[in-house]
Amino acid sequence: MSSTSNNNKENGANGTIRLPLLALRGVVVLPHMVMHLDVGRERSKNALESAIEGESMVVLTAQKESGVDEPGEEDLHEKGTVARVKQVVKLSEGNLRVLIEGLQRCEINRINYFDPYLESEVAILEEHKNGDRHTEALMRSLLDLFEQLVKNNKNISPDALQTVKEIEDPGKLTDVIASHLNLKKEDRQQLLEVVDPRQRMEKVSEMLHYEMEIMELERTIQNRVRKQMEQNQKEYYLREQMKAIQEELGEKEDKKEEVEEYREKINKAGLPEEVQEKLFKEVRRLEKMPAAAAETVVIRNYLDWVLDLPWSTFTEDRLDLGEVQRILDEDHYGLEKVKTRIVEHLAVRRLTRKIKGPILCLVGPPGVGKTSLGRSIARATGRNFTRITLGGVRDEAEIRGHRRTYVGALPGRIVQGMHQAGSKNPVFLLDEVDKLASDFRGDPAAALLEVLDPEQNYSFSDHFIESSFDLSRVMFITTANTTHNIPRTLLDRMETIHISGYTEEEKLEIARRHLIPKQLEENGLTGENLQISEGSLRETIRQYTREAGVRNLERNLSTVCRKQARRVNDEPGYSLKLTQKNLKKYLGVPRYRYGTVESQDRVGVASGLGWMETGGELIPVEVSLMKGSGKLTLTGKMGNVMQESAQAALSYIRSRCEELGLEPDFFQNLDIHVHVPEGSIPKDGPSAGTAMAVAMVSSLTGAPVSCRAALTGEITLRGRVLHVGGIKEKVLAAHRAGIKKVIIPAENRHDKEEIPSNVLRQLEVVEVEHMDEVLREVLVNFQLPGMESPEKHLPTDVVADDGDYDNAVINH
Ligand code: ADP
Numbered sequence: 001m002s003s004t005s006n007n008n009k010e011n012g013a014n015g016t017i018r019l020p021l022l023a024l025r026g027v028v029v030l031p032h033m034v035m036h037l038d039v040g041r042e043r044s045k046n047a048l049e050s051a052i053e054g055e056s057m058v059v060l061t062a063q064k065e066s067g068v069d070e071p072g073e074e075d076l077h078e079k080g081t082v083a084r085v086k087q088v089v090k091l092s093e094g095n096l097r098v099l100i101e102g103l104q105r106c107e108i109n110r111i112n113y114f115d116p117y118l119e120s121e122v123a124i125l126e127e128h129k130n131g132d133r134h135t136e137a138l139m140r141s142l143l144d145l146f147e148q149l150v151k152n153n154k155n156i157s158p159d160a161l162q163t164v165k166e167i168e169d170p171g172k173l174t175d176v177i178a179s180h181l182n183l184k185k186e187d188r189q190q191l192l193e194v195v196d197p198r199q200r201m202e203k204v205s206e207m208l209h210y211e212m213e214i215m216e217l218e219r220t221i222q223n224r225v226r227k228q229m230e231q232n233q234k235e236y237y238l239r240e241q242m243k244a245i246q247e248e249l250g251e252k253e254d255k256k257e258e259v260e261e262y263r264e265k266i267n268k269a270g271l272p273e274e275v276q277e278k279l280f281k282e283v284r285r286l287e288k289m290p291a292a293a294a295e296t297v298v299i300r301n302y303l304d305w306v307l308d309l310p311w312s313t314f315t316e317d318r319l320d321l322g323e324v325q326r327i328l329d330e331d332h333y334g335l336e337k338v339k340t341r342i343v344e345h346l347a348v349r350r351l352t353r354k355i356k357g358p359i360l361c362l363v364g365p366p367g368v369g370k371t372s373l374g375r376s377i378a379r380a381t382g383r384n385f386t387r388i389t390l391g392g393v394r395d396e397a398e399i400r401g402h403r404r405t406y407v408g409a410l411p412g413r414i415v416q417g418m419h420q421a422g423s424k425n426p427v428f429l430l431d432e433v434d435k436l437a438s439d440f441r442g443d444p445a446a447a448l449l450e451v452l453d454p455e456q457n458y459s460f461s462d463h464f465i466e467s468s469f470d471l472s473r474v475m476f477i478t479t480a481n482t483t484h485n486i487p488r489t490l491l492d493r494m495e496t497i498h499i500s501g502y503t504e505e506e507k508l509e510i511a512r513r514h515l516i517p518k519q520l521e522e523n524g525l526t527g528e529n530l531q532i533s534e535g536s537l538r539e540t541i542r543q544y545t546r547e548a549g550v551r552n553l554e555r556n557l558s559t560v561c562r563k564q565a566r567r568v569n570d571e572p573g574y575s576l577k578l579t580q581k582n583l584k585k586y587l588g589v590p591r592y593r594y595g596t597v598e599s600q601d602r603v604g605v606a607s608g609l610g611w612m613e614t615g616g617e618l619i620p621v622e623v624s625l626m627k628g629s630g631k632l633t634l635t636g637k638m639g640n641v642m643q644e645s646a647q648a649a650l651s652y653i654r655s656r657c658e659e660l661g662l663e664p665d666f667f668q669n670l671d672i673h674v675h676v677p678e679g680s681i682p683k684d685g686p687s688a689g690t691a692m693a694v695a696m697v698s699s700l701t702g703a704p705v706s707c708r709a710a711l712t713g714e715i716t717l718r719g720r721v722l723h724v725g726g727i728k729e730k731v732l733a734a735h736r737a738g739i740k741k742v743i744i745p746a747e748n749r750h751d752k753e754e755i756p757s758n759v760l761r762q763l764e765v766v767e768v769e770h771m772d773e774v775l776r777e778v779l780v781n782f783q784l785p786g787m788e789s790p791e792k793h794l795p796t797d798v799v800a801d802d803g804d805y806d807n808a809v810i811n812h
Helices: 042-053 133-152 158-165 170-180 185-193 197-249 251-268 273-288 294-308 321-331 336-352 370-381 396-400 413-421 444-452 504-522 534-544 551-570 583-587 640-655 689-701 727-736 746-754 757-762 771-778
Strands: 017-024 034-039 057-062 079-090 096-113 118-124 359-363 385-389 427-431 475-480 494-498 530-532 576-578 605-612 615-627 631-635 670-675 709-711 741-745 764-768
Touching: 017 034, 017 042, 017 096, 034 042, 042 057, 042 079, 042 096, 057 096, 057 118, 079 118, 079 185, 133 158, 133 170, 133 197, 158 170, 170 185, 170 197, 185 197, 251 273, 251 294, 273 294, 294 413, 321 336, 321 370, 336 359, 336 370, 336 494, 359 370, 370 385, 370 427, 370 475, 385 413, 396 413, 396 444, 413 427, 504 534, 504 551, 530 551, 534 551, 534 583, 551 576, 551 583, 605 689, 605 727, 615 689, 615 727, 631 640, 640 689, 670 689, 689 709, 689 771, 709 771, 727 741, 727 746, 727 757, 741 746, 741 771, 746 764, 764 771
Parallel strands: 017 057, 359 475, 359 494, 385 427, 427 475, 530 576, 605 709, 631 670, 709 741, 741 764
Antiparallel strands: 017 118, 034 096, 057 079, 079 096, 096 118, 605 615, 615 670
16 A cells, blocks of 8 residues: 555654545445445535545545434544545536545544545554465355355356456455445445454355345245246136126126026926925025036036926826727737737736836847837837836946036936936836846946835935935836846846747738838838838848847848938939849848758758747757767857757767667767857857757768758757757747758647747647657658658758749738
């Protein structure tokens, strides 16, 4: 500070110097700081002028209180800074703007009150130069801290960092860093008063830490505020949008109207009290909710469902049973026994005046009219009709519905059915009860039991509706393909009526009276547009369908009608007579061959008769022999019972080898393979026993099996032929296939009564008690000792009865 010490103002006695004094308000200038000051007070301006006249040096010291205008010694801090005035600019209102540079700390020993300014006598405070390791470490940590600060604080320019890094003097370092910090006046004054650079470094370091913490805090606060603001803004924005949408749609008004409408509907619906109360509660909830809340959709859906149910709508029952019979006859051809039983069932119900009592279950193969009978019962009794199918239902919730808490929940099928019925006393058809499944999701059969049980069904509970619904006035009818798979508990409550399938003649009649008129009408045709000859219809039945019912027949007729409709569309007035000759053009290549499966008597092949869900079936059994070691191979997906039958048949043959003319040890060098096509379709049951025995005997003895005969019957080890089921269906199937002789167990004698007489006229049904009789009946040119074969070698090419029926037109 030699320049100052050479000041031309008189030096004080003990190294003090005299310099004009500038009292500062609100600022503390540290050494090495370069800054602008605006000077307005007269005294200060005069002090500056005096300084400029000399060596441009002044002493700057801060006022303790900024408010004092004419500060005296006691108003000023004792420590100040010697500074150089670098530039003075006059401002408009007589003020001066000064650029000054702080040079060194000083202590003010005395103040002389000159007029027109103050003069101070100051001693320069020299700093210790301590360059030890401690100082070095402090300097580095200070630099690091400052670097971090610069990175995080946008107000400090990165250039400042560069300048600071070049400073080697610790004292200067602290002052320069402090000049960049946003310090309070008091803190700055404190720094000014610490002369020891090391102490000052610690102080500055503390201040830097403090500054960083504040900055961190500031940042978190800012983030929080920003997030909050964003959230608020978003919500505000969405709400405004919602309001705008609601206003646009006029929903407020709509909702009021809607709520009123619901109230009115509830009052009028004739609901049970508890349901009514529940619905009112829901309406109140709806009223309170903002129109766009997701929950309103759920409530509306619930209200709509419940209100649309027929709580108090009834149809009047038709009481005249004669009329009921007439309508059933009108809708369905044949089925006399079935119709009689239905009328009887209704009569009992009427007499007992209650719905309790067994539930009708119509059992039979597909397409025999079970569903349409149900519909017809509804028409005959004047009730509404509704139908659900239970095929594949494995979840209890499908019967009882899902609770409303599930997204997209709906009532169960029963309530849906009632909704569709539109009255509280409909005929309700439950299709395919035998196809119900059960698994971990609960047992739908149990739920169904509650539906069908008259003791319980007056208060059926659905999870979605949450109120009980009275099903006691509903007339339930079920359908199934077989009774085997109907859960026992359900079956116990049912009165089963079997419908077995139709003969060709019956199918012809059904087609003539019902299917053809129905299809013509559905396709917009008249008898003028399309005439169907009996021959073509027979051919359709024989060669394009193989079924117990008439579903495929109807489908084929519909195909013809559709094609004809298209033609008539292009060429109005076009008329077609469908005959055996042009049938192919409409239905394509025949799908089945009519006649026996085999057209020749063959060795080792017998026609068994099976009974499946789809009706009777002709099942050929093939046997072939190979050299081997007495193995019996069974293929064709036979079930256990069927395999055992095959073994029983073989054991019977082995026990009768002498009578059959076989070597006693014939089996030792042979393998027998029994195959039942079609190999991929599972088959089971004992009724192919006789057929398998016949096929084996035939291949062992070389006697051919008559291709005109088919057989069914269980076989015992001793050759007795036992009772089997489904005789009517089997005989019908044999008839369909063109078989002329059917061998049945004598125990099934009574079933013969079921077989339509026109079928019996066309084929012979032979009752047998023992295998010996069977062999005699079906093996050609074969004679058991003491028995004569009535079956002579007949002409082998058995051709189906396909006379020329084309002259007879069926729908005229
Ligand atoms: P299922 O329910 O037994 O499978 P559908 O009731 O669906 O059979 O019957 C199939 C079609 O056959 C229906 O169009 C039905 O009207 C008709 N049908 C079946 N049997 C008769 C019959 N005896 N008289 C008149 N139409 C019948």
